[in-house]
Amino acid sequence: MDRNASARARKLTSRWALNLALFVAMAIICLPGFWIVLNSLRPTVEIMAKPPIWIPRELNFDAYVAMFSGVGQGGIPVLEYFRNSLIISVTSTIIALAIGMAGGYAFARYRFAYKSSWFLGFMLTRTVPGIALSLPLFFIYARLGIIDTHLGMILVYVALNVPFTIWLIDGFFRQVPRDLSEAAQIDGCTRWQAFWRVEFPLARPGIASAGIFAFLTSWNEFALASQLTRSTGSKTLPVGLLDYTAEFTIDWRGMCALAVVMIIPALLLTYAVQKHLVSGLTSGAIKG
Amino acid sequence: MANLTFDALEKSYGGYHAVKGIDLDVRDGEFVALVGPSGCGKSTTLRMIAGLEEISGGEIRIADKRVNDLPPRDRNISMVFQSYALYPHMTVRENMGFTLKIAGCSKAEIDEAALNAARVLEIEPLLDRRPAQLSGGQRQRVAMGRAIVRDPDVFLFDEPLSNLDAKLRGQMRTEIKRLHARLGTTIVYVTHDQVEAMTLADRIVIMKEGRIEQVGTPDQVFNHPATQFVAGFIGSPPMNMVPAKVAGGALWFEDGTELPLPAAFEELSDGHEVIFGLRPDDIYPEGHGLDAGTGDIVNLQLTVDLSEPLGNETLLFIRFAGAEWTARMLNPRNVARGERLNFRIDMARVHLFDAATGCSLGRQ
Ligand SMILES: Nc1ncnc2c1ncn2[C@@H]1O[C@H](COP(=O)(O)OP(=O)(O)OP(=O)(O)O)[C@@H](O)[C@H]1O
Ligand SMILES: [Mg+2]
Numbered sequence: 001m002d003r004n005a006s007a008r009a010r011k012l013t014s015r016w017a018l019n020l021a022l023f024v025a026m027a028i029i030c031l032p033g034f035w036i037v038l039n040s041l042r043p044t045v046e047i048m049a050k051p052p053i054w055i056p057r058e059l060n061f062d063a064y065v066a067m068f069s070g071v072g073q074g075g076i077p078v079l080e081y082f083r084n085s086l087i088i089s090v091t092s093t094i095i096a097l098a099i100g101m102a103g104g105y106a107f108a109r110y111r112f113a114y115k116s117s118w119f120l121g122f123m124l125t126r127t128v129p130g131i132a133l134s135l136p137l138f139f140i141y142a143r144l145g146i147i148d149t150h151l152g153m154i155l156v157y158v159a160l161n162v163p164f165t166i167w168l169i170d171g172f173f174r175q176v177p178r179d180l181s182e183a184a185q186i187d188g189c190t191r192w193q194a195f196w197r198v199e200f201p202l203a204r205p206g207i208a209s210a211g212i213f214a215f216l217t218s219w220n221e222f223a224l225a226s227q228l229t230r231s232t233g234s235k236t237l238p239v240g241l242l243d244y245t246a247e248f249t250i251d252w253r254g255m256c257a258l259a260v261v262m263i264i265p266a267l268l269l270t271y272a273v274q275k276h277l278v279s280g281l282t283s284g285a286i287k288g
Numbered sequence: 289m290a291n292l293t294f295d296a297l298e299k300s301y302g303g304y305h306a307v308k309g310i311d312l313d314v315r316d317g318e319f320v321a322l323v324g325p326s327g328c329g330k331s332t333t334l335r336m337i338a339g340l341e342e343i344s345g346g347e348i349r350i351a352d353k354r355v356n357d358l359p360p361r362d363r364n365i366s367m368v369f370q371s372y373a374l375y376p377h378m379t380v381r382e383n384m385g386f387t388l389k390i391a392g393c394s395k396a397e398i399d400e401a402a403l404n405a406a407r408v409l410e411i412e413p414l415l416d417r418r419p420a421q422l423s424g425g426q427r428q429r430v431a432m433g434r435a436i437v438r439d440p441d442v443f444l445f446d447e448p449l450s451n452l453d454a455k456l457r458g459q460m461r462t463e464i465k466r467l468h469a470r471l472g473t474t475i476v477y478v479t480h481d482q483v484e485a486m487t488l489a490d491r492i493v494i495m496k497e498g499r500i501e502q503v504g505t506p507d508q509v510f511n512h513p514a515t516q517f518v519a520g521f522i523g524s525p526p527m528n529m530v531p532a533k534v535a536g537g538a539l540w541f542e543d544g545t546e547l548p549l550p551a552a553f554e555e556l557s558d559g560h561e562v563i564f565g566l567r568p569d570d571i572y573p574e575g576h577g578l579d580a581g582t583g584d585i586v587n588l589q590l591t592v593d594l595s596e597p598l599g600n601e602t603l604l605f606i607r608f609a610g611a612e613w614t615a616r617m618l619n620p621r622n623v624a625r626g627e628r629l630n631f632r633i634d635m636a637r638v639h640l641f642d643a644a645t646g647c648s649l650g651r652q
Contacts, residue, residue: 179373182340185360186367187387187438197390201377 007195025287033263034236040064040256043282063257076254077232078261081240084229085262087150088236089218096214099158100165105195107166108173119170122163130160134227141228153225157218165210172206175197208276214268219266237262290351290364291316292337292474298333299344300497306332308498309346319468319475321489323482323521329498330478334444350441366435367444370451374419374434375639376381380406381415384433405433408467423631425456432467443616445477449484461487482522483585486510493599494518516646519565519639525603527565528613529537531643532558541609547586550635552650568616573629576617584635595623606631 006179039047041059069075106112107119137156138147146152176199184194222238227233241258244251292314292376299307307329314320322330334339337348339360349357355363367385375383382389384405385398393401406412409429419427428448435443448464449457465488468475479485485492486506494501494509494517502514513519518553532539532547534556539547541564549556556562569578574587593612597604606613615631623629642650 132427147559177371177373179369179371180375182338182360183367183369183434184375184386185340186338186365187434188390190359193390198375198377199387258435 002212036256036259040253042253044251044253047256063253067254067257076243076258078240078258080232081208081235081237083262084234085219085236085238086265088153088157089215091150092154093211093214093220094160095154095158096161096165097207097211100169100210100214101200102160103166104120104169104171104203104206105147105173105199107170108176109178119167122166125159126163128183130221131223132226134208135233137224138227147228148230150234151237152228153218153234156224156228157214157221160215160221161214164216168210168213169203169206172203176202179238205277208273215269216266219262290474291318292442292476294333294346295348295349296346297333297336297343297348299329299336299341301346306498307336307344310495312475312493312500312503314474317366317472317474319477319490320486320493321479321491322493323479323485324501325521326480328495330495331446331609332444334367334476334478335441335494337363338365338444339363349605364441365440365444366439366440367446368431368435368448370447372419372431372451374427376419379416379418379597380411380422380430380433383419383430384437386434387438401437402433405436408436408470409433409453409463414640424452427461428452428456428460432464434466436471441474442523443473443475445475445479447479448506450481450626457484464488481525492522492534494521495505510610512648513639514648516563516565516641516648517645519641519648524580525568525614525616526641527562527567527632528571528608528611529565529641530609530611530613532562532564532609534558534562539564543610547633548635549649550584550638550640551641552636553638556649561643563641563643563646564642566613566633567637568614571613571615571631571635573604573615573617573623574632576619576621577632577634578618586633586635588631588633589628590631592623592625592627592629597622604629623627 038056040063041061042056043058046053046058048055067075067078103122107115108212141152142274146155180198180202181191181194184198185191219236220238221236222241225236225239226242229239238257242254244255244258294310294312295309297310298305310333313318324330329342332341336343337350339355339362343356347568350363350365375386381399382400384402384611388398388401402414402415406415408646409432411426411429411433414422414426414430419430422430428451430450445464449460453461461484464477466570468488477485478489489506491503491505492509493503496517502509502518504512509518509522513522513527517530520529528622529543532541534540534549534553535552535558537549539549539562543548547564547579572578576580588608590606590608592606595617596605597620600618602617602623604615604617604623606615617623642649
């Protein structure tokens, strides 16, 4: 075998090895999701069986049907929870993005006193586990009378997400050369126009990632929501999962079905936004 | 089109005084080059004209109107950045038409203006590409096209060619000159390349540490440098300089060499400490120079340390009065290292600068 042929063979094997490794890794990552979908479709006996039953014997949509039937017939107020989750997540994401863009831009472009201390301060807030704040928050909210309201949850999630959105968006604005905004101003833009027409489109991948992140955080958050909401009027989907636990039993099938209902919008959103996540938007702006 | 005036223009960054009072009148349609070493405040000055940098003191007037407090968009200038600063998310057409789009022109007008600019710069086939798909020279053209489309009162260039290779730089230089001839717009052109300044500009402004050293035509700054700094900055290879002292109608160098005092400097008093300056063109091996025939020629036997053949000429490195000097040899022949040659110095072309102030002592 000459050297070319052996080099080609080596390249081919390494490509297949890589594909195999990727497949195994993806399988491990996807397995829990797949398991949840599977469990939502089969009876609890089968879910709880030991040793586990890998090949389901019977699949049906009973759990989904039950979930959407009225309270009392094994149903839970899914639509209300869904609506609460949507209102809270979308509103808090929009606010967190607006603040993140303003803050990220300021950190990337302006010089001001104690800039790095501010930045560090924001980051440090992320080191506090959210659950540690639940009790103080509960007291404050109780006093303010915003416990069990959308507003309360929106505030919590904005506070939770803003440091991260600022940090991420700052990094993306830093990559947009300052010259571009100046060129736009010379071309006749106001600062504001230069931002929206030149800098914003170029930082869009960062803003989109920050948006997805903020949305998913609020959408999936459980610990604080379980403390601060209690009625159908404000409970979010993750908290709704608890409706399937009774004193001595847990309806695993129903829980899995609700989990699937939660996952779907998150997947759709990520899919819709991912086309904005392309990198390298700023290449070609400067130099040769 | 418009004239441009600086009146005691100043800029400080916090405590740092970057521009220390500049007065200059740029005539309508004039091509002015700002040159100077790195950090002397060229870009800062240009950015103050553009309105990208706040003015700390003095005044800038465009077409006799004070513009100190106008935002960049209201100054009717356009600028070509050193980095080109093309909008990466727009095609070449959109890049060039952006200014008209902001101004609210119709799509047809925008397309026509972009096409015209592309025609002038010969980049029509590139109109639908994005900046990332262009070579350095093409980006440079697009950046110029974008500036042309604005049809400004004043063009500002900040080292537009410094990212190009030598050959392309030469081509673009010619192109910029042609563009100026064609459009006749006032241009302020920043560069640290004195060749660019000499070839392009009607007048050259030489800056040093935030001040103007000299303003003049290429001929003036080359043949009549006002200061030692200007003399050293303009011309390539740079002017040879060495300290000397006037005594008894002659120039004495530190190593004891003596040269006659040129006629133009006869009034200098004895004991005057000067810097003796001579361009490489004005010292040459016998039979290999321009021989202006002034008659005021001094002959010297000097040893060649090193020679650099350039084809049409050869640069000879020699020691004179303890300094390394360069001499230009026209119609060159091979010169061996260590060869002793008879050099001729054209005394009528000697520059003398005051050793203390650096100012030229005559020949203004
Ligand atoms: N934003 C700033 N803050 C503080 N000092 C600055 C700032 N911008 C420029 N300077 C200083 O002002 C001086 C002039 O800078 P400028 O950019 O005008 O130099 P230049 O002549 O364009 O040099 P170069 O040829 O390297 O581009 C420099 O010493 C620089 O350090
Ligand atoms: Mg500069």
